[in-house]
Amino acid sequence: RMEQLSDMANGQTYTSNGYQDNNNESDRVPELRRISSASNFYDWEAVKNRYKKFHSDPNVNYFWRAHTITCLVLFCATLLYLSVFETSSFDTEYNTKRGLLAVILFFLLYGVIYTPDGPFLRPHPAFWRFILCLSVVYELGLIFLLFQNASDARHMLSYLDPELGKPLPEKDYGGSCLIYDPANTTDPFHNVWDKMDGFVTMHFIGWWLKALILRNYWMCNAISLLFEVLEYSLEHQLPNFSECWWDHWIMDFLLCNGLGIIIGMKTCNYLSLKPYYWTPMWNIPSYSGKLKRMVLQFTPYRWTEFDWSPTKSLKRWLLVLLLIAMFLLAELNTFYLKWVLWLPPPHPLCMARLVFILCMGATAIREIFQYTDDSSCKKFGRQAWLLTAIIVTEALICVKFDWPTVSKPPPTRIIVIWSVIISLTIGWTLWHFCLKQLIFAGQAELKDQQAADAVAAAPKSRTNRRRKDD
Incomplete structure (x- = not known):
């Protein structure tokens, strides 16, 4: 249903003979909205790009699957090796670092597998899920630093690199x-x-x-x-x-x-x-074509203007x-x-x-x-x-x-400059979105009232002329 929606948004309809261009622009958006309503899904990006050339293969291949069972087996096997077969260390600092790293990696692994997809699909949705989960880890680290003092925070960075934590000119x-x-x-x-x-x-x-x-x-x-x-x-x-x-x-x-x-x-x-036509790699016969397709994997899936x-x-x-x-x-x-x-x-x-x-x-x-x-x-x-x-x-x-x-x-000159910038911004905002509309709305209302008065006065003037003629 989503593939059909995407194709109709870009002027294509899937038939028994393959994808055909739909040149009737007036029928395109109503049909798109009908499918959106039937599936309880509205593809804003597809509607916004409905006049662009775009086609993607609807089949989901091995590269796009989540591989939840495979990741679970590999994760458990890694924990088994590290906990049973690896020699234990009695270095507290080393164990603490490894434990924190393992916790972070587990969170990232779980997030990459189960976090919902974002708006981008290239080079792979998992990459953008990884960025999202890494954002959570980074924010947690920042919050932890926020509750330290400056000296301790600088010292903690030396655990990442011994050269850090030193004052630099x-x-x-x-x-x-x-x-x-x-x-x-x-x-x-x-x-x-x-x-x-x-x-x-x-x-x-x-x-x-x-x-x-x-x-x-x-x-x-x-x-x-x-x-x-x-x-x-x-x-x-x-x-x-x-x-x-x-x-x-x-x-x-x-x-x-x-x-x-x-x-x-x-x-x-x-x-x-540029048009976007995505063909699965196994459908490309030549090795040069496959290599080009691999490079194109790092380009946008489709482009939306802002x-x-x-x-x-x-x-x-x-x-x-x-x-x-x-x-x-x-x-x-x-x-x-x-x-x-x-x-x-x-x-x-x-x-x-x-x-x-x-x-x-x-x-x-x-x-x-x-x-x-x-x-x-x-x-x-x-x-x-x-x-x-x-x-x-x-x-x-x-x-x-x-x-x-x-x-x-x-300095005083800086205060003056920013006071002018902020005042102009606030003043223009009030003028454009409040005062301008009130003024023009009042003028339009006055013109409408004058037109209504003129229409109402027209029959009276004609009646008076008839009485004078009589």
């Missing part, structure tokens, strides 16, 4: 802001080359991926612009935010972020226009504002966590967190968009709920562990 990106230094005859552009580190490439790749997640030019540029303003606003707290003006606006905002957003949105357009339309309704506008605020808070957490937990920027933990946040964010933003756009969706998505809790918990850790830094008052 933060690099100052300000320094000399001369683009061309005539005093340095050997390399007058040395200030520019000093800023060209590995983080420039990370900025570009990061915004390319963020554009694939948000799928909206306006939101991407708004977040990019506001984060540069936040760096200006918080450079009195973190030296890492102290950068030259051209580093902020030319290298970061225009080049790295801007090019990443443009290429990301071009990628979104390509993925939106038409956020923030000014369409007050609910959409507030959700978009909240999404931008949480996005910016997650970006700030990256820098403040490194500062309060003494994590060096090149450390694998920092990179792992960024990749993990991107994976969670992809699913969370897809769920938030459906919650915004789908009138039948009444519940906040699981991954969106978890990611929101994670971002808030990370921020609370930063506030608790280094309150003297976080509570440093900003």
